[in-house]
Amino acid sequence: MNSAVRLYLPVDGILEVFDSFTGHHQAGFTHSAALFPRHIVSDISKAGMGIVKTVKGCWRRQDKAVVARRSSSSGNRRASADRPPEVPVDVAELGLTKPRNCHRVVVLGAPRVGKTNILRRFLGEEYEEHYEPTVEDFYRKLFYIGGEAYQVDLLDAAQERGFPAKRRLSILTGDIFLLVFSLDDRDSLNEVHKLQKEIKAAKAKVQKPTHPLRVVVCGNKADLDAQRVVRGSEVGQLLGEDVPFFETSAKDGTGLEAVYAALATLGGLPDETTPSRHQIVSILTYQTLCVGKRGRGTRRHSRGLGAPCAAVDPLARRPSFSSDLRLVLGSSTKHKKPEVCPIQ
Template identity: 40%
Template sequence: LLDDIASLGAARSGKTSLVSRFLGGKFYDSYTPTIENFHRKIYKIRGETYQLDILDTSGNHPFPAMRRLSFLTGELFVIVFSLDSRGSFDEAKKLRKEIIETKQNASNAKSGGSQKGKKCKPPIPMVFAGNKCDKEMRTVSADEVQMYCNSQGSYCTFVETSAKKNYQVDEVFYQLFAIATLPTEMAPNHQKRIIELTSIML
């Protein structure tokens, strides 16, 4: 069983650090802009094999075609923003809208336009990851984000996290797997057995 996760968000929001923590890696204080990184994890859970492909995207949008492709190929989305950056939260909301519109347009094209005006189905599991919750100064409140996610339906949820402190990184992916009805054992603190782990950098 194959599932594709795309990690998206504004530059400097902590997307790469969050993915690195999930994969069991270290946190680096220095900032290096990401072009696009690809990671793969393979699990054996209750007799089933699951392949999880994670695409860590650029926040600078240097290649629009690559960005659109990540919208189309992603099945689950982690949308990362920084709780100390209002602009990054605005970008996160914009990303959600663009993902839905891109998938809907692709669906319309495939069906010859007969689905125009209808909602994109099946629902798209998304977690809004409010990173840098360890920062004292915030410009985005948890209540505001929670209200927004609640207004988007049951396939959109919010988790406060800190990649730097390794706080609730596991919860981000646990919630993503839960709303996508995937085995939550794939989250680091719930893993039973990992058959293989590979990391490919593009």
């Protein structure tokens, strides 16, 4: 799966990386990481002088912010220090997370069954009563557990029902699937059944027949027991007894920990990825831990491992469809040469 990683780094570090490739030092720049905590976000697509030009513009904007922070109270200064940068800048890929520790969870189901609130709970956010139809949401939660970095991408592909090719691409790039229906809506269960068959058919084009299908089914709105029309026994008969099934309530949290634990098990993730077993930290704190891990020997660093923690990447965006398509075409050729594009 796509494992691109954004990293907040001091500008000094970027120039050092740039100098290592060009063999030149950029004259005319005076900066102090101690006075100006210039952190930026990056991607792999640009390099060279384009980086320097963008960095210079970023400096000018952030210098003004420094003056404003100096005039504020110490409490405000501390709060702003934990705020991630607002200006993304491209830089070389550093790969803090190993590819085997990167997973994409695709969430599918009928509208109004509670998919978004289930994801909000996983991200450490509160239940949202007001309903707004989801077009597509992409989230990235980063974990630091036992000295290892993990990345879980969450794709809520709610409105792709009317775009078969787009939905199939989402399925092909997914590692684990969370299918959600509502216990008070039998039609939503039937839709989950259709989605299950669609996932099987799509994955057969890019995976070996013996590869297990990683699907978890969630019957949401268990708190509305009086309106229930679907029983657990029916779910097993329709979807198969071997499919992990949980009755949940995104509103009061019933059953959600078991769902998250099942997703972790299917993905080979640590149990500490469930929300109750780690603490949420800022994105900058998380990346400080990861950078510190890279700069030390594994044995020496493993002696003082801290408590499991996680951070939500505030700037996460879904990878482009072209990169997802290249990923799918590459994985399909590992097993057999496709006669047609697998998203068709």
